[in-house]
Amino acid sequence: MNQDKFRVPDIARMKSARRPIAMLTAYDFPFARLLDRAGADVLLVGDSLGMVVRGEDTALRVTVDEVIYHTRAVARGRRRALLVADMPFLSYQVSVEDALRNAGRLIKEGGAEAVKLEGGVAIAETVRRISAIDIPVMGHVGLTPQSVHRMGGHRVQGRKPGDAAGCRERLIDDALALEDAGAFAIVIEGVPPSLGREITERLKIATIGIGAGPDCDGQVLVMHDMLGLGESCPPRFAKPFANLWRDASAAAEAYVREVRERSFPAPAHAYAEARKEA
Ligand code: KIV
Numbered sequence: 001m002n003q004d005k006f007r008v009p010d011i012a013r014m015k016s017a018r019r020p021i022a023m024l025t026a027y028d029f030p031f032a033r034l035l036d037r038a039g040a041d042v043l044l045v046g047d048s049l050g051m052v053v054r055g056e057d058t059a060l061r062v063t064v065d066e067v068i069y070h071t072r073a074v075a076r077g078r079r080r081a082l083l084v085a086d087m088p089f090l091s092y093q094v095s096v097e098d099a100l101r102n103a104g105r106l107i108k109e110g111g112a113e114a115v116k117l118e119g120g121v122a123i124a125e126t127v128r129r130i131s132a133i134d135i136p137v138m139g140h141v142g143l144t145p146q147s148v149h150r151m152g153g154h155r156v157q158g159r160k161p162g163d164a165a166g167c168r169e170r171l172i173d174d175a176l177a178l179e180d181a182g183a184f185a186i187v188i189e190g191v192p193p194s195l196g197r198e199i200t201e202r203l204k205i206a207t208i209g210i211g212a213g214p215d216c217d218g219q220v221l222v223m224h225d226m227l228g229l230g231e232s233c234p235p236r237f238a239k240p241f242a243n244l245w246r247d248a249s250a251a252a253e254a255y256v257r258e259v260r261e262r263s264f265p266a267p268a269h270a271y272a273e274a275r276k277e278a
Helices: 008-016 029-037 064-077 096-108 121-132 145-151 168-181 193-202 223-227 244-261
Strands: 021-025 042-045 082-086 114-116 137-142 185-189 206-210 218-221
Touching: 008 021, 008 082, 008 206, 021 206, 021 223, 029 042, 029 064, 042 064, 042 218, 064 082, 064 096, 096 114, 096 121, 121 137, 121 168, 137 168, 168 185, 168 193, 185 193, 193 206, 218 223
Parallel strands: 021 042, 021 218, 042 082, 082 114, 114 137, 137 185, 185 206, 206 218
Antiparallel strands: none
């Protein structure tokens, strides 16, 4: 057994020790390898793949089969990180039976070690049933991209007080319901920092923030935002730690230029001819 492997119980240990958890999304083998070697504790195959990998406007079209496909690639690339797979839209909302089957497929066929679901009180029973068959569940509250149409876009949540969907007290209740149902951690997305802090203080399980301020137990970013791999500016909360779009564009332009100038391939890139027999 790999002693260094980061596993589900390590999330709770990190929270108790007040050691921040570093999570990133990943969608393929080479980047999974790279992010794992960089020390990421958790890799999430997010349904954000619909947007950042396929260029769609929302995550809603992503299917279970597609998440399995990407999860397998990430599973081959990572050695240490905990591997979490997103349950895409309609894979867990229709019935508990569907949810159990689809969560099981992500583990069995994809190689994930945990699944992530969006929602709170409304999906608590589903979270309870998935957890009861020993599939670890990560929750996700706040700006939940699968609710994009209800929210009227990818909009900050929890600014208004109240118990209506997307309001502050409701989001706290959602987080508490997920904890009670057995979730081992919760992503909090797109809320004011004071709400990220309040939920983190009220929960015993770890919170992982994305646009939820500095006081969550960990942070997650979409890999493309973290690496500056998008054509346009990333959202306000997403600090680009590199500008791979610029660097990769320069590399591609140099390639095109050298092919046109016939300076590539050079002799160093050519195979040797067969040796003449004496
Ligand atoms: O799909 C995703 O990438 C996510 C993260 C933003 C947490 O849910």
